[in-house]
Amino acid sequence: MLCEICRKNDATMHFKQVFEGAVREVHVCGECAAEKGFDTHLPESLADFLFGGAQQPAEKIPEDRACRICGMRFSDFKKASLLGCPNCYETHAAELVPVIRGMQRGMEEHKGKFPASARVTAEVERLQKALKEAVAAQNFEEAARLRDQIRAARETPDAEQQPAGRC
Known part of the structure; x- marks a missing residue:
């Protein structure tokens, strides 16, 4: 062409x-x-593009510390795009945070899901505590209302997924 x-x-x-x-x-x-x-x-590799590669001024290059558990350096992570162990997240936190923020494009809130059964279990536990307090205070009308709420919560189907909150 x-x-x-x-x-x-x-x-x-x-x-x-x-x-x-x-x-x-x-x-x-x-x-x-x-x-x-x-x-x-054009950058020679995706890692150079993501991390700045040789284009990064020398005064901004952080000290290349090694993880005390596995010995992995941040320069090794840049080449492999994998960390060596869970401790690497702490050792290289200063370098990883900007990289992760760049990948997430500012989305710092987890928008995942958790099982409805976990939500129901927490709600039932809260209602049971309130029920015990109502019985101890001899507030039997409130206790009956709470008992009915506990039954209704336990009959809720567990199949539906609910959005999670902040991490």
Whole structure:
């Protein structure tokens, strides 16, 4: 495929532009791309892209501490994208937090699920405690109401999932 600008050289760079739902592709050679100001430098690896690689100024490079349990250094993590042991999270916390925040794009709240049975169990325990307090205070009408709530909670199907709160 020829360069769409000079129509002489082979196109070695391919750009896609999406604007208001329309996709436009441009195929250019390296010379024309440089003349037009396209960034022709790409990171050598995904790790360099994520962690800054050699582009990071020397004064910002943190001390490459080794985990006291497994000996893994943060530089090893950058190469393998895996930590060696649970203690690595503590050893390399200062370096990991910005990386994880970047991957999560600011979402610091867990939005997962937990079993409905756990929610029901916690609710039943709370109601049973209130029931004991009502009986001890001889508030039998309240105790009867709480007893009925406990029965209703225990009859709730456990199959449904409920969203979790903050971690």
